[in-house]
Amino acid sequence: MKSNRPGAEHVVSRLMRESLVDKKVIASTEAPVHAILPKINIIQIGGLSIMDRGRRAVLPLLDEIVANQDKYTLVVGAGPGVRARHIFSVGLDLGLPTGALATLAAKSSAQNAYMVACLLADSGFVYLEAPFIVQLLPAMLAAARGAVFNGIPPYDLWEHPPAVGKIPPHGSDAGSYLVGEVFGARSVILLKDVDGLYTADPKTNPHAEFIAEIGAAELIARQLPTLPIEPVVLELLVRAKLAKSIRIVNGLVPGNLTRALNGETIGTLIHR
Amino acid sequence: MERGAVICQGMPPYKLWEENPEVGRIPPQRTDTGCFLIAEVFGARKMIYVKDEDGLYTADPKKDPAARHIARISVQELLAIDQEDLVVERAVLDLMLTARHIREIQFVNGLKPGQLTAALAGESVGTVIFNADPKAAFAAAAP
Numbered sequence: 061m062k063s064n065r066p067g068a069e070h071v072v073s074r075l076m077r078e079s080l081v082d083k084k085v086i087a088s089t090e091a092p093v094h095a096i097l098p099k100i101n102i103i104q105i106g107g108l109s110i111m112d113r114g115r116r117a118v119l120p121l122l123d124e125i126v127a128n129q130d131k132y133t134l135v136v137g138a139g140p141g142v143r144a145r146h147i148f149s150v151g152l153d154l155g156l157p158t159g160a161l162a163t164l165a166a167k168s169s170a171q172n173a174y175m176v177a178c179l180l181a182d183s184g185f186v187y188l189e190a191p192f193i194v195q196l197l198p199a200m201l202a203a204a205r206g207a208v209f210n211g212i213p214p215y216d217l218w219e220h221p222p223a224v225g226k227i228p229p230h231g232s233d234a235g236s237y238l239v240g241e242v243f244g245a246r247s248v249i250l251l252k253d254v255d256g257l258y259t260a261d262p263k264t265n266p267h268a269e270f271i272a273e274i275g276a277a278e279l280i281a282r283q284l285p286t287l288p289i290e291p292v293v294l295e296l297l298v299r300a301k302l303a304k305s306i307r308i309v310n311g312l313v314p315g316n317l318t319r320a321l322n323g324e325t326i327g328t329l330i331h332r
Numbered sequence: 333m334e335r336g337a338v339i340c341q342g343m344p345p346y347k348l349w350e351e352n353p354e355v356g357r358i359p360p361q362r363t364d365t366g367c368f369l370i371a372e373v374f375g376a377r378k379m380i381y382v383k384d385e386d387g388l389y390t391a392d393p394k395k396d397p398a399a400r401h402i403a404r405i406s407v408q409e410l411l412a413i414d415q416e417d418l419v420v421e422r423a424v425l426d427l428m429l430t431a432r433h434i435r436e437i438q439f440v441n442g443l444k445p446g447q448l449t450a451a452l453a454g455e456s457v458g459t460v461i462f463n464a465d466p467k468a469a470f471a472a473a474a475p
Contacts, residue, residue: 082417089356159373213349218369221430242348299352
């Protein structure tokens with residue numbers, strides 16, 4: 061490998077002989093991050109909250125997505141909904157590990173994403189499965205008029221065993237957020253069936269108070285009994301470099317998505 | 333497969349979905365983490381890391397002549413010491429706390445013939461990092 065030939069090009073690489081576990085080496089890599097696709101907006105359609113309600117909930121929302129297509133670049137993720145709950149319950153009963161449950165959840169989520177893609181196809185949206193959204197999103201957005209992806213991240217058998225229970229911690233909220241973070245998206249909007257974040261579940265507790273805006277670290281510290289999003293998203297937000305906030309809005313209310321895309325105060329903003 | 337062995341990719345498939353590290357920009361979950369999670373999800377008999385050192389030291393033995401070898405240590409103690417450098421990715425230590433199957437991991441020097449065989453035979457070569465409180469993960473595991 062070594063060449064003493066005069067004029068030979070020797071590659072000097074600053075990490076070549078370093079331990080990548082060394083704290084000083086790690087700290088030396090801290091610097092501003094380039095946004096790969098800063099114009100895209102990530103829209104996550106909730107599985108249980110939107111998709112499972114069928115045409116009554118889904119079709120008006122897709123119409124609103126298409127209505128915003130000319131103004132904004134939209135990349136749409138979908139969650140798995142009730143089918144993932146069912147496959148979890150069967151998988152848990154059979155003693156399957158978290159990694160197997162994560163693999164199953166991604167297959168359920170792919171079904172919802174595919175249905176969304178079919179309905180948006182005529183408006184120029186393309187469906188990109190996990191490896192292709194990584195490789196082809198820039199090219200596809202140059203050629204197509206939007207993209208749809210599977211909200212569940214491709215952690216599969218490598219999903220982390222959670223601290224409590226066996227349910228995979230990285231669901232479609234985390235997957236959609238991470239797509240926004242890595243591409244440096246303009247916004248990450250999570251569409252649910254509640255108006256945003258409350259101090260308790262508004263469906264069961266009439267005293268639940270609405271929270272319009274809150275920091276992720278503060279929200280973690282408050283240890284609320286229920287959240288409308290996966291808790292891991294809060295940890296990801298604390299370490300955000302580009303996508304420094306998410307907005308949770310009620311996707312069942314017409315106009316909410318448009319207002320969120322326009323940057324108006326709607327729903328709940330959780331920021332870094 | 334007919335030799336009873338397969339080779340797999342060490343890196344986990346997180347790709348663009350890799351979580352940010354707390355500090356810096358180096359992906360925190362690399363081949364140590366990927367292999368640990370394969371061992372965990374399949375409930376493997378052993379998780380052995382083959383490196384170019386005899387295992388864990390108090391500092392990087394390649395740079396610090398005063399570095400002392402650590403033959404056996406609990407993951408809880410190792411996290412509490414919070415060393416500047418380690419033989420393994422920190423993500424593996426965090427995952428050990430919640431792992432249901434893998435209760436210890438072993439590090440051997442692949443440049444020394446016989447060490448891997450000794451580790452497979454259950455001998456205490458290199459370094460063993462063990463979970464001193466595996467019940468914590470199991471107690472929490474009940475769905």
